[in-house]
Amino acid sequence: MLLFESWRGEFVPAVVYVPLGLEMRLEKRPAVLHLPGHLAGGLRDPDEQKLSLGLAQRGYVVLSFDPISQGERLQYGPKAVTLECRASKEEKGSDWGGKFPPCKGEGPPCSVAHNHFGQQLWLLGRGAEELFVRDAQRALDILSDLPFVNASSIGVVGCSGGGTLTAYLGAVDARVTAAAVACYFSTLGRELVEGTCNYDAEQIIWGMAKYGIDKPDMLRARAPQATAVLLTSHDCFPIAGGREGFAEVEAAFHAHGDATNLYASEAPGFHEVTETGLDAVQTFFHDQLGPSPDWLLPVLDPSPLPCSMLWFGESQMKAGIAGPRVPMPEHLRLLAQPKRQSLRWKRRGEAVGRGRSWLASLPQVSARIAKVPAEAINKVSTAGADHAVVAAKTQYYSFGKEDWFILYTDSSCAVTLRLYETAGRPKEDVVVLIFGGPTDVNRQLSRQEDLLLQQLQDHGFGAVAICGLCGFGDQFWRDGLWQFAPLLLGETHTGFHASEVLYTMSWAFRQLGARQVVLIAHGGATGAVLHAAVHAPGSEDRRIGALVLLWAPSFEEVARAKRHWLPWQMQMHGVLNHYDLPDLLAAIPRKRAAPTLIVEPRGATRASLPRGFAWRMYWLAAKRLRRAGHSLRILAGCRLSQLWRAREIVAFLQARVAQA
Secondary structure, eight states: OEEEEOTTSOEEEEEEEOOTTGGGSOOOEEEEEEEOOSOTTGGGSHHHHHHHHHHHTTTOEEEEEOOTTSTTOOSSOTTOTTTOOEEEEEEOOTTOOSSSOOEEEESSOHHHHHHHHHHHHHHTTOOHHHHHHHHHHHHHHHHHHSTTEEEEEEEEEEETHHHHHHHHHHHHOTTOSEEEEESOOOOHHHHHHHOOOOOOGGGOOTTTTTTTOOHHHHHHTTTTSEEEEEEETTOSSOHHHHHHHHHHHHHHHHHTTOOTTEEEEEESOSSSOOHHHHHHHHHHHHHHHOOOOTTOOOOSOOSOOOGGGGOOOHHHHHHHOOSOOOOHHHHHHHHHHHHHHHHHHHHHHHHTTSOTHHHHHHHHHHHHHHTOOHHHHHHHHSOOOOOOEEEEEEEEETTEEEEEEEEEOSSSOEEEEEEEEETTOOOOSEEEEEEOSOSOTTSOOOHHHHHHHHHHHHTTOOEEEEEEOTTTTOGGGSSSHHHHHHHHTTOOHHHHHHHHHHHHHHHHHHTSOOSEEEEEEEGGGHHHHHHHHTTSOOBTTBEEEEEEEESOOOHHHHHHOSSOOOOGGGOOSSGGGTOOHHHHHHHSOGGGOOOEEEESOBSSSSSBOOHHHHHHHHHHHHHHHHHTTOOEEEEOSSOOOHHHHHHHHHHHHHHHHHHO
């Protein structure tokens, strides 16, 4: 057991497995870096131990360590039991089949913590894969420096998350002599169609698909160096994609004139290294790193080691590192501080009239960062053919009627629209559009939506549409590859949804004859509505009458927070290099500006911000709106009841929209 210092100055629990008999000989042996997958126990997990011990028993020095937010390598403290998976010193019960019970794993799936800080890193223009690769390279440094290791003969192996990291490391670090990738290999195309795996942030490289990079390319980059791929029949990474990807890698090895160093193994099984896979890994390293030595002593008990033998403990880990410990929240604050300071200087410059080009450029910059399609921006501002709208259903009730529509856009998705019109009223000049609810068109309205609809109709707003943006409320999008697919393409959900907001506005102007639209957004839809609002038309017969944002977060606060709540629909890469969401409100051109109500603004969590803090966040937007002749009102510092919230919104709209 050893502790080594990571590049962030953080302790890393690690174990070196040494072949029996090596301590009595002056000999340097080949070594293997074993990268654990996304398992709570980290290096202590019995399946991971089985692989490490199996290789050590064949004469290889094996180093394994706890990945970030796994095992004993906690980033958020012992009380963050809902955020981090972890190893527990409590051992498994009597149902364990081995002689010594291993450590228990506890907590949520390991992807929860990885995605938590991964989202923050994306906002800062970074990626979680950087942290994991640098940890693995640091482990290679430690392994290479061991006096009994032959640094010119080092292999790497890993399954699942460890397989991901093995592919990354093998592609970028020339010290890797042989790389064996398990429980990860497929193609992105197959995974989008057939895959069922959860994904972690470090498995998503921004723009990867945009630049034509697929998983096979990680291994093609190694050709003709020794590489092995392990596939199983029922893995959540489709085996058909694995076979297709292997054919691509094989072609690259043949192009280098030597495919003898490329290995493959298929076995019946699930997301695991099977007995067949274990034999394949051992054969691969036997061929590439060398055979077992003659002096190797047999192991009497090959069972996984008991928990007590692999437990470091907090006191031992603190004593093992001389330098300062930099856990993930502190690392994120250090990364966020210069970007936060840069945005502050830009805001101050705008306020005093210095460098006003920043806010003026944000409509174009935000369209580029969020990837809002130009077709959608042009659609809402110019005349032309309407997009297809399908009337799905009409039903009548005591106060009017409800129409269901499906609005098709230029993307592969559609917007669901539920239009409520009050009976006996003339055609409305003002249409209220509400965004943020689930997409299902036949769902029951939430309590908040129902109260808001009643209040709006009772106070003279005769046309109200509840709009479902693509993917909202659909659990299929959560955690799987679809949640991260836009990032792989160098796109964002925010951009797709902003275009849907613009198409919906165009529908209200053209087909409903509205002269003004009121945009109400809550939760994950606030980012999309703000990105759409900066491109909305500003003429007398087509304009935004008012803007209402409920529970809008701040990217700045999310990026530097220890704990955050960022809706998955608002994942963006590098946005804080340019602006935060309150800056978009300030950047709405004067002719397009509208009275704005911010209800219970949030920083990083679900808690409403104090009133003073909220005003410090939106001070520039308030100043710009005053110059345009409009007001900004902020309801912050308390948690309103649903009925009171609906009444406040309608009272604001009655006063401001009537004035407009």
